[in-house]
Amino acid sequence: MAFQLPDLPYGFDALEPNIDARTMEIHHGKHHAGYTKKLNAAIEGTDLEGQKIEDILANVSKHSTGVRNNGGGYYNHCLFWEVMSPNGGGEPSERMNIHKAIMRDFGSFDNFKTEFSKAAATRFGSGWAWLCVDGDDKLFITSTPNQDNPLMDVADQKGTPILGLDVWEHAYYLNYQNRRPDYVSAFFNVINWDEVTKRYNAANVGASSF
Ligand code: MN
Secondary structure, three states, X not given: OOOOOXXXXXXXXXXXXXXXXXXXXXHHHHHHHHHHXXXXXXXXXXXXXXXXXXXXXXXXXXXXXXXXXXXXXXHHHHHHHHOEOOOOOOOOOOOOHHHHHHHHHHOOHHHHHXXXXXXXXXXXXXXXXXXXXXXXXXXXXXXXXXXXXXXXXXXXXXOEEEEEEEOOHHHOHHHHOOOHHHHHHHHOOOEOHHHHHHHXXXXXXXXXXX
């Protein structure tokens, strides 16, 4: 079964004014669709057909550049659409495990926001900023170039991504031009904390200890 482009969980204009409809339409319908199509072409007829995307990425150093770039692009955008919502933004509620984990590992929401924003702003060229869970159930922030991500065996810091921000120019240039920090700031108005805490709970075997 080939990988499928998922539908956006909301309309193209749902995240305005933070992310404009035209950017969302091109980003999903052209960029994400392109990664999906090229990933399927890259694995067709190989033993990667039928594997889970997470398993392909975990061994990506053994595969072609096409699998790395398009497999990353496929996975990263699937996550990206889900961790945003027109009903998102603000801070996670105190009852959420992700709130407790942010307090434990960053001291305050503001510290977390500052550190994440810095990772997004300072990623040179195209790439992603991530909030991840490591093997000791601890949160960490990192960034990756191009369409790499922390699931990949080639990543500097490996972990399970639970929040990701696309900082390729295609993600913001129509509305923000060179003002990446403004786009990063706007992203915080649409973060879907219900989804992030769900992913945290799924990744973190110690979540029940809160
Ligand atoms: Mn993108």
